């Protein structure tokens with residue numbers, strides 16, 4: 001018989017750290033509240049969440065790495081917002097954030113979620129922070145819960 005492994009979406013007592021960039025905080029704040037709300041709606045207790053603030057998306061990977069290495073968390077979620085229109089170094093900030101967050105997961109074995117909006121315009125960013133295209137923070141939390149539960153089975 002085929003073995004199929006998949007994580008469910010029950011938060012249970014998963015300990016999750018959220019690293020949040022202050023840059024574009026009027027949008028990253030929306031990502032954070034949606035992530036917390038999603039955790040609670042999936043049965044989690046807010047006391048199991050730790051929120052850490054960093055200056056910008058460039059700083060997300062280092063702090064996520066320290067949190068993952070601490071052994072205290074089942075998953076680390078990174079929340080940020082990089083908008084091409086408003087930065088000359090968009091590619092560097094977005095690229096380093098994506099690459100670094102990927103390394104956190106691969107090097108520690110702790111799921112590291114990419115809840116960073118990378119948008120060409122402010123309007124696109126707003127759409128991904130709770131307007132027309134869902135909320136990247138809520139999506140990242142759902143993915144975190146699924147990965148934690150999946151990894152328990154492996």
Ligand code: INI
Pocket residue numbers: 021023024055056057058059080081082083086087088089090093
């Ligand atoms: N940080 C972001 O999170 N989003 C951005 O759009 C952004 N822009 O536009 O530059 C940004 N820059 C700051 C960067 O993340 C670092 O905090 C800064 O360079 C100090 O290392």
